[in-house]
């Protein structure tokens with residue numbers, strides 16, 4: 237559905253008040269392969285280049301370099317064919333605040349070439365699919381954040397594109413609306429729509445995406461299914477709090493069942509079988525005279541993958 241190689245985007249910013257123009261390398265050579273019918277996530281911190289990547293693939297930003305085939309068409313030589321085969325829901329949503337969902341959908345359907353009769357039928361179908369029938373004629377400005385996102389999703393799908401781009405679809409939603417939207421996105425996959433979404437939420441990438449690319453500073457630092465990515469780091473993490481982290485590190489370094497140790501507060505010790513490793517780790521620390529103030533056993537998360545690849549936590553990265 238998407239095959240991109242070496243996509244790059246450098247923005248040239250105008251110099252202000254005597255300062256020279258500067259180049260911002262937003263995306264620095266991204267390869268992506270999205271398969272038919274999957275939910276693919278682009279996960280990364282603020283400013284990593286997620287929006288720019290999605291907007292290039294959706295024909296809204298012209299790449300500075302690289303090539304891509306999107307929904308079977310060449311991005312650079314046939315952008316209008318790409319456009320016919322994709323839906324795009326940006327961060328702002330593209331919902332007209334003064335329009336009702338029904339009027340907005342009708343307009344979008346007509347703009348996409350449906351006859352008045354087909355447009356009306358499709359509009360009612362989308363209103364029902366996104367649970368908007370009862371709200372269909374209220375101006376969008378009176379809808380809640382979650383309801384507005386559902387309108388935006390319906391607008392992006394009105395012309396039945398096989399591929400939908402969603403730029404941070406759940407940012408700012410409360411947990412219940414977020415879960416609802418996840419269900420709607422899973423429902424799209426069941427109907428055969430491929431989805432590429434960006435997110436900076438670790439749990440969203442983990443729970444919703446079949447595969448993902450983690451990006452940082454405009455490059456892909458890891459790619460795979462959430463399970464594969466986490467397995468690469470370790471299954472479990474023992475976190476240790478102690479007043480003498482370096483003594484703890486020395487005591488545990490080189491143990492055959494320890495995959496990696498990340499210094500910090502708490503110290504993170506990566507192991508494949510946490511239940512088996514924990515008593516042995518504690519025994520070793522006691523033998524070495526290291527006093528602990530706290531211990532926990534956790535499953536590895538995508539944040540551990542990000543930490544492993546970049547040396548920073550995605551939670552702290554900006």
Ligand SMILES: Nc1ncnc2c1ncn2[C@@H]1O[C@H](COP(=O)(O)OP(=O)(O)OP(=O)(O)O)[C@@H](O)[C@H]1O
Nearest residue numbers: 247249260262281282283284285286287288289436
């Ligand atoms: N039009 C532009 N002109 C100049 N710089 C830009 C422009 N758009 C984006 N950038 C810069 O490019 C980098 C990547 O931005 P982008 O919006 O793609 O990141 P993002 O991962 O989507 O971030 P967020 O999660 O905050 O939306 C940032 O440093 C940003 O400031």
